[in-house]
Amino acid sequence: WLQVIRLLFSMQLCTTLTVLGLLVTGSQAQGLMPTISLPPCDSPEAEAAALVAQGFLNTQHTHGYKYVLNQIDEIKIVSGPLQADTYHLELDFLETTCHVLDPTPVSLCPVRQKINTAVEADCDFVLANTTQGLSVVAFKCKTETESEGGCGGCLQLVPLNDTDGLQLIETSLDHFNKNNPLNTKFALLEIGRMESQIVSGGPRYFAEYAIIGTNCTSQDDDICIPQNHTVAIHGLCLAEGSANRVNCKIFAPVNTTLLLHINAIQLL
Incomplete structure (x- = not known):
C-alpha cells in the first residue's frame, strides 16, 4: 500500500506541475499578443x-x-x-x-x-x-x-480637353502675360478644372489653371522655358467668360516663405 500511495502522489505532483507550466506559458503568450x-x-x-x-x-x-x-x-x-x-x-x-x-x-x-x-x-x-x-x-x-441637384444655371464641370475651355485658358494667359506688372512671362503648369454655365446667348466658360514663371520677360517672343520649381514663381489663375477677365494669385518660390507683395493681380 505504501508503494501505491507514493505512486499516486507522484502522478498528482506531475499533473500539478504540468498544469502550472501550461498556465505560465499561456500567460507569457498572452503578454505577447497585441492589444x-x-x-x-x-x-x-x-x-x-x-x-x-x-x-x-x-x-x-x-x-x-x-x-x-x-x-x-x-x-x-x-x-x-x-x-x-x-x-x-x-x-x-x-x-x-x-x-x-x-x-x-x-x-x-x-x-x-x-x-x-x-x-x-x-x-x-x-x-x-x-x-x-x-x-x-x-x-x-x-x-x-x-453637386447641387436640379440647378439649371449652376456651373457644371466639363472635360479638361474641352475645346472652348482650352481656348479660354490660352487667350486669358496670353492676356495676363502681356499685361501683368511682374515683367515675367508665365507658362501653363496644369489645368485645375473647367466649368460651363448656361446663360442667355449660349454657354459661358470658366477655368482654373496653375502657371509657372519662365526665363522670359513679358515682352519676349522667344521660346520660353519654365524655371525649376524650387526657384520659380507660381500662380493660380481664374478666367471667366473672356480672355481679359482673368484673376491670378501669385505665389513665391516653394523654397521660401516669402509672400510677394503683389499676390493678386486682376485684369479686367
Whole structure:
C-alpha cells in the first residue's frame, strides 16, 4: 500500500506541475499578443494623428488642390510589447480652393462648395507612433464629387480637353502675360478644372489653371522655358467668360516663405 500511495502522489505532483507550466506559458503568450484600444474620435490622440495624416496627404501630391480634414470616422490603436503602436484611421477630407503650391495654411483655405461641385476624399491611414513621433506608413484614398441637384444655371464641370475651355485658358494667359506688372512671362503648369454655365446667348466658360514663371520677360517672343520649381514663381489663375477677365494669385518660390507683395493681380 505504501508503494501505491507514493505512486499516486507522484502522478498528482506531475499533473500539478504540468498544469502550472501550461498556465505560465499561456500567460507569457498572452503578454505577447497585441492589444486594441478604441479611443473617442474627438480625443486629443485621434485629432493629433488625423492632422499628421492631413499634412502627409497635402505634401504627397504636387498637383491639384489641398484637402482639409472634415471628420474622423474611426480610430483603432494596436499596441504590442515588441513594436511601435500603430494607429488605424478612417478619415474624411474636403477639397479646398487652395492649390497645392499655395503657401496659405490649409486651415485658412476655403472649402469648395457643393454648388461648385465639391470633392470629398475618403481615406484609410496607418501611422506608426515611434520615439520620433507619428509617421504615416500606409494610406489609400478614393474621391467623390457632390453637386447641387436640379440647378439649371449652376456651373457644371466639363472635360479638361474641352475645346472652348482650352481656348479660354490660352487667350486669358496670353492676356495676363502681356499685361501683368511682374515683367515675367508665365507658362501653363496644369489645368485645375473647367466649368460651363448656361446663360442667355449660349454657354459661358470658366477655368482654373496653375502657371509657372519662365526665363522670359513679358515682352519676349522667344521660346520660353519654365524655371525649376524650387526657384520659380507660381500662380493660380481664374478666367471667366473672356480672355481679359482673368484673376491670378501669385505665389513665391516653394523654397521660401516669402509672400510677394503683389499676390493678386486682376485684369479686367
